[in-house]
Amino acid sequence: xxxxxxxxxxxxxxxxxxxxxxxxxxxxxxxxxxxxxxxxxxxxxxxxxxxxxxxxxxxxxxxxxxxxxxxxxxxxxxxxxxxxxxxxxxxxxxxxxxxxxxxxxxxxxxxxxxxxxxxxxxxxxxxxxxxxxxxxxxxxxxxxxxxxxxxxxxxxxxxxxxxxxxxxxxxxxxxxxxxxxxxxxxxxxxxxxxxxxxxxxxxxxxxxxxxxxxxxxxxxxxxxxxxxxxxxxxxxxxxxxxxxxxxxxxxxxxxxxxxxxxxxxxxxxxxxxxxxxxxxxxxxxxxxxxxxxxxxxxxxxxxxxxxxxxxxxxxxxxxxxxxxxxxxxxxxxxxxxxxxxxxxxxxxxxxxxxxxxxxxxxxxxxxxxxxxxxxxxxxxxxxxxxxxxxxxxxxxxxxxxxxxxxxxxxxxxxxxxxxxxxxxxxxxxxxxxxxxxxxxxxxxxxxxxxxxxxxxxxxxxxxxxxxxxxxxxxxxxxxxxxxxxxxxxxxxxxxxxxxxxxxxxxxxxxxxxxxxxxxxxxxxxxxxxxxxxxxx
Numbered sequence: 001x002x003x004x005x006x007x008x009x010x011x012x013x014x015x016x017x018x019x020x021x022x023x024x025x026x027x028x029x030x031x032x033x034x035x036x037x038x039x040x041x042x043x044x045x046x047x048x049x050x051x052x053x054x055x056x057x058x059x060x061x062x063x064x065x066x067x068x069x070x071x072x073x074x075x076x077x078x079x080x081x082x083x084x085x086x087x088x089x090x091x092x093x094x095x096x097x098x099x100x101x102x103x104x105x106x107x108x109x110x111x112x113x114x115x116x117x118x119x120x121x122x123x124x125x126x127x128x129x130x131x132x133x134x135x136x137x138x139x140x141x142x143x144x145x146x147x148x149x150x151x152x153x154x155x156x157x158x159x160x161x162x163x164x165x166x167x168x169x170x171x172x173x174x175x176x177x178x179x180x181x182x183x184x185x186x187x188x189x190x191x192x193x194x195x196x197x198x199x200x201x202x203x204x205x206x207x208x209x210x211x212x213x214x215x216x217x218x219x220x221x222x223x224x225x226x227x228x229x230x231x232x233x234x235x236x237x238x239x240x241x242x243x244x245x246x247x248x249x250x251x252x253x254x255x256x257x258x259x260x261x262x263x264x265x266x267x268x269x270x271x272x273x274x275x276x277x278x279x280x281x282x283x284x285x286x287x288x289x290x291x292x293x294x295x296x297x298x299x300x301x302x303x304x305x306x307x308x309x310x311x312x313x314x315x316x317x318x319x320x321x322x323x324x325x326x327x328x329x330x331x332x333x334x335x336x337x338x339x340x341x342x343x344x345x346x347x348x349x350x351x352x353x354x355x356x357x358x359x360x361x362x363x364x365x366x367x368x369x370x371x372x373x374x375x376x377x378x379x380x381x382x383x384x385x386x387x388x389x390x391x392x393x394x395x396x397x398x399x400x401x402x403x404x405x406x407x408x409x410x411x412x413x414x415x416x417x418x419x420x421x422x423x424x425x426x427x428x429x430x431x432x433x434x435x436x437x438x439x440x441x442x443x444x445x446x447x448x449x450x451x452x453x454x455x456x457x458x459x460x461x462x463x464x465x466x467x468x469x470x471x472x473x474x475x476x477x478x479x480x481x482x483x484x485x486x487x488x489x490x491x492x493x494x495x496x497x498x499x500x501x502x503x504x505x506x507x508x509x510x511x512x513x514x515x516x517x518x519x520x521x522x523x524x525x526x527x528x529x530x531x532x533x534x535x536x
Contacts, residue, residue: 036124051133056097063091063120072114078180091120106136108198142199146240148192151511158189161211167203180216208242245511251321261335264303281314338420348429350480353394361417369413375404405429437480438523441530453491488517
């Protein structure tokens with residue numbers, strides 16, 4: 001027994017000893033290294049003049065690596081060929097740059113690495129390191145400062161290129177489509193402010209581009225642009241605001257396509273303010289009919305027609321900017337027939353219509369074949385109309401709180417372009433109580449001009465409610481709002497066309513001004529909130 005106790009005690013002693021050794025040998029890593037790498041030496045030195053070499057070596061006090069170099073490195077003035085920079089994908093205490101281009105004479109160059117140089121262990125960036133040199137006998141030192149905003153959104157884009165073009169005998173409005181700028185910087189992903197540095201004195205065009213192709217050229221189809229209308233003089237003490245906007249593309253018709261036996265879609269790009277006219281050049285039978293309707297929220301025109309035997313149809317599509325001829329081959333497809341659906345999802349709001357949408361053009365309704373009853377089966381008076389622009393049938397009535405409604409459309413209540421009518425349709429809709437909604441009262445101050453478009457949007461920028469106002473009033477009320485978060489913006493409708501208009505670089509048009517209320521608005525059920533908006 002005594003020997004057994006000794007053996008157990010010895011085993012426990014050895015076990016505890018091993019545990020203590022394991023604990024002593026477990027590294028805890030120590031405090032996190034938050035120190036950024038430091039440059040020990042540059043060859044040639046920073047701010048070298050009469051720069052002649054093609055190779056640059058940067059030596060640091062610790063191992064570094066390059067992250068997202070293509071995205072962060074901004075070279076001003078831009079080079080035609082991106083330099084060879086090593087190592088990439090591995091760590092080293094030095095970075096070697098080989099310049100492949102012929103450098104311009106008497107020019108100051110800036111290699112702004114942004115936040116691409118980081119230490120190997122913790123990824124601490126060497127913030128916005130710039131390697132500057134000059135091929136002339138001095139370093140240009142002037143600057144231009146400013147900030148980026150968005151003409152329509154409440155938040156500016158990141159990674160925006162800010163550019164200066166020297167205004168000389170070769171500069172014209174089309175230069176930004178064809179040639180890179182004389183100077184460039186980028187806001188990267190952490191700032192909306194910018195500084196163009198190491199500039200020489202002169203006259204410049206200042207602009208910014210959200211450069212999707214990353215080629216330092218403006219592409220209207222993909223890029224947002226911002227510009228200062230008047231040329232700027234450097235040196236300057238001004239701080240410039242550049243408001244980014246997306247231009248409407250230049251008009252271009254695309255090839256039409258037959259998508260059903262009785263419908264051809266005509267797509268287009270760009271501005272449709274000037275009417276697009278579609279003319280059928282092929283011979284047609286005497287009873288041929290057609291109608292044209294724009295598809296909502298798409299750059300598409302629907303050409304509805306009565307089918308007839310033909311191998312193909314020839315069309316002329318006319319616009320103020322161009323006239324095109326297209327041939328559409330006729331195929332054996334099914335015909336679109338009338339399909340109706342409710343857009344309300346069994347819910348009707350106060351002061352809102354009950355909407356029935358159609359897939360074919362509605363042309364007629366018969367109110368005598370439509371009935372509306374409440375939950376007590378009492379008949380309710382209503383108004384009915386066809387919205388030809390949106391191809392919808394709309395019913396409106398005095399909606400009561402906490403009520404149930406039943407609509408019946410008998411056969412022939414609705415008729416489309418082809419004479420097709422509905423079968424018997426039954427729809428149901430419920431209303432909520434007033435206390436289920438919230439309301440917002442808005443007063444405006446510092447209004448410089450009318451008319452205005454006041455919009456409530458969700459956090460994504462989708463318009464929930466809007467009011468068009470052409471004269472001042474004490475309060476603008478938005479009632480019967482669903483609980484949720486809202487943003488408020490005010491559009492200065494300068495041309496009075498009841499919509500926001502973007503800008504155009506070649507026409508030197510700035511986008512219409514928008515002011516955003518600074519805070520997100522939280523609205524709950526049965527809340528009535530009042531706000532004062534001082535417009536900037």
